[in-house]
Amino acid sequence: MTSIALPENIDSLKAYSSAKSEKLTGTTWLNANESPYAKVYETCFDTLNRYPDPQPEAVIDAYSQYSGIDTDGVVMTRGADEGIELLVRTYCQPDKDSITIFTPTYGMYKVTADTHNVSINELSQQQLADASIAELVSAIGDSKLVFICNPNNPTGSIQPLQRIAQLAESLAKKALIVVDEAYIEFCEQQSCAPLISGLDNIVVLRTLSKAFALAGLRVGFMLSNPKLLAPIRKVIAPYPVSTVVAVIAAQALSADAITQMRRQVSILNVAKKKLISWLQESEIVKEIFSGEGNFVTLQLTDKCYVQIATQMGLIMRPFLLYGQDNWLRISIGNEQELKQVKSWLAVCRQAEEV
Ligand SMILES: *Cc1c(COP(=O)(O)O)cnc(C)c1O
Numbered sequence: 001m002t003s004i005a006l007p008e009n010i011d012s013l014k015a016y017s018s019a020k021s022e023k024l025t026g027t028t029w030l031n032a033n034e035s036p037y038a039k040v041y042e043t044c045f046d047t048l049n050r051y052p053d054p055q056p057e058a059v060i061d062a063y064s065q066y067s068g069i070d071t072d073g074v075v076m077t078r079g080a081d082e083g084i085e086l087l088v089r090t091y092c093q094p095d096k097d098s099i100t101i102f103t104p105t106y107g108m109y110k111v112t113a114d115t116h117n118v119s120i121n122e123l124s125q126q127q128l129a130d131a132s133i134a135e136l137v138s139a140i141g142d143s144k145l146v147f148i149c150n151p152n153n154p155t156g157s158i159q160p161l162q163r164i165a166q167l168a169e170s171l172a173k174k175a176l177i178v179v180d181e182a183y184i185e186f187c188e189q190q191s192c193a194p195l196i197s198g199l200d201n202i203v204v205l206r207t208l209s210k211a212f213a214l215a216g217l218r219v220g221f222m223l224s225n226p227k228l229l230a231p232i233r234k235v236i237a238p239y240p241v242s243t244v245v246a247v248i249a250a251q252a253l254s255a256d257a258i259t260q261m262r263r264q265v266s267i268l269n270v271a272k273k274k275l276i277s278w279l280q281e282s283e284i285v286k287e288i289f290s291g292e293g294n295f296v297t298l299q300l301t302d303k304c305y306v307q308i309a310t311q312m313g314l315i316m317r318p319f320l321l322y323g324q325d326n327w328l329r330i331s332i333g334n335e336q337e338l339k340q341v342k343s344w345l346a347v348c349r350q351a352e353e354v
Contacts, residue, residue, distance in 0.1 A: 035213030062253035156291010185211030
């Protein structure tokens with residue numbers, strides 16, 4: 001043997017292709033649901049010789065206040081992605097347990113399960129939206145974790161609070177409902193956080209990567225009841241958040257910064273309506289999922305239009321959906337960036353007329 005043998009589940013992994021892993025060249029980046037609003041943060045450090053606070057108090061306090069969840073129900077993570085991983089590592093036994101996901105959905109649930117040798121019970125977004133609670137409970141079977149991305153990436157669809165509460169109640173003592181609220185700031189009143197106090201089996205995942213415009217910082221939060229978080233606190237790395245990250249995150253969660261974030265969210269939500277109206281008028285667009293996030297997912301009449309965008313320096317996220325490769329997700333950027341999308345639609349239209 002020339003190399004060290006890998007566990008089977010690791011050997012069969014395909015490299016995860018995130019929006020940023022492909023080396024694309026462009027001028028307008030609307031492929032990773034990032035915020036267009038960069039901000040300058042104060043950074044001055046004279047204590048980097050010391051280990052950081054494992055759960056920085058100022059940040060936990062600020063997020064507790066922002067989310068309405070007591071401080072002992074808040075865990076700070078290295079992005080929501082680490083939250084997903086911690087849940088699988090803590091609550092699933094490899095080679096035995098399964099998680100339920102509703103596809104199409106965020107890719108990291110599957111990647112995390114695969115890397116930990118946890119199997120996947122794949123249900124559909126349609127089932128999640130249309131099946132009765134009893135049917136869902138039966139389809140979920142003995143899965144330990146049920147991931148509900150709300151709003152869902154990439155379809156934007158959202159499940160009503162009441163339905164998630166009913167599902168959680170029906171799965172009490174059997175499974176944990178994980179509500180991934182990466183995009184919840186774009187539809188704030190639909191958060192499941194208020195369900196936490198009344199239910200024993202609900203976890204809400206949050207991030208500073210989207211509405212808070214800090215994808216580069218890598219900060220997420222896990223919200224739940226203290227009992228559910230206790231084992232997570234044993235599994236998490238001893239120092240998951242660097243001092244530098246904690247100082248910036250605390251600034252991002254100040255009252256002023258939250259006001260600014262909300263203002264940006266309303267601007268983006270208005271811009272999204274404008275983008276949707278352009279897409280509705282476009283002849284190269286077959287179907288649109290507008291949804292509740294800071295992105296729009298659409299089906300093109302032909303995937304060749306993606307190449308035209310790339311040639312124009314406009315990077316969006318093409319992907320395969322329902323067996324068809326002509327789908328595209330467009331993140332909501334600033335006015336200038338969306339103008340680029342408008343120009344692209346015009347260029348494609350001309351190309352079509354030729
Ligand atoms: C972007 C995204 C995340 C990742 O959040 P990070 O905090 O950047 O790790 C998690 N879930 C969904 C649905 C996302 O779209």
